[in-house]
Amino acid sequence: SQTIHQWPATLVQPVGSPLSLECTVEGTSNPNLYWYRQAAGRGLQLLFYSVGIGQISSEVPQNLSASRPQDRQFILSSKKLLLSDSGFYLCAWSVTGGGDNSPLHFGNGTRLTVT
Amino acid sequence: AQTVTQSQPEMSVQEAETVTLSCTYDTSESNYYLFWYKQPPSRQMILVIRQEAYKQQNATENRFSVNFQKAAKSFSLKISDSQLGDTAMYFCAFRRGGIGNEKLTFGTGTRLTIIP
Secondary structure (H helix, E strand, O other), X not given: OOEEEEEOOEEEEOOOOOXXXXXXXXXXXXXXXXXXXXXXXXXXXXXXXXXXXXXXXXXXXXXXXXXXXXXXXXXXXXXXXXXXXXXXXXXXXXXXXXXXXOOOEEOOOEEEEEO | OOEXXXXXXXXXXXXXXXXXXXXXXXXXXXXXXXXXXXXXXXXXXXXXXXXXXOOOOOOEEOOEEEEEEOOOOEEEEEEOOOOHHHOEEEEEEEEEOOOXXXXXXXXXXXXXXXXX
């Protein structure tokens, strides 16, 4: 069966510090991968998605970046965190070509607090 | 661009009662898919139910069912015989049809509390 791992679960970082959140998927090949952010009182906002190694699409201009160095690894990064980067970050995957109604499968999320 | 609107930020209902959560969406697409996700206090996002726009029959999963009104662009979730474990944030989500369009657009969510 497929599983998705996301870490760390919680993170407190000072403003201006770098960020690296990691997500890995097991039990499937060539998944589509996504990073979402959930701010308090708001829905989930898509930040990045990837349909293959090295292929990253950005949905929202910001000081965050994403990389996919391996087929089932997706990394969210920042060189210098802002206060506004605080939130709950969710990694997700879906089956490539899995059918039009293929859902997203989410990790457990990372609570990021920028102080 | 597609938008998803959930007009009920919070709802509460007595255990064993039925509750309906509202969702409307805006799109010019004819081929699309709709989803309801549940996010309990653990923050894990869990798929509750999905609906293909080309299907007239409303989707049902045990105690969960939808009322899909395509012309009105409405996609409400009905929870029957509500249980304490149904307490969660519920998100409505939209996806365009076609391979390569797996991105979901989410509403802002409805916080549902089941009262014992």
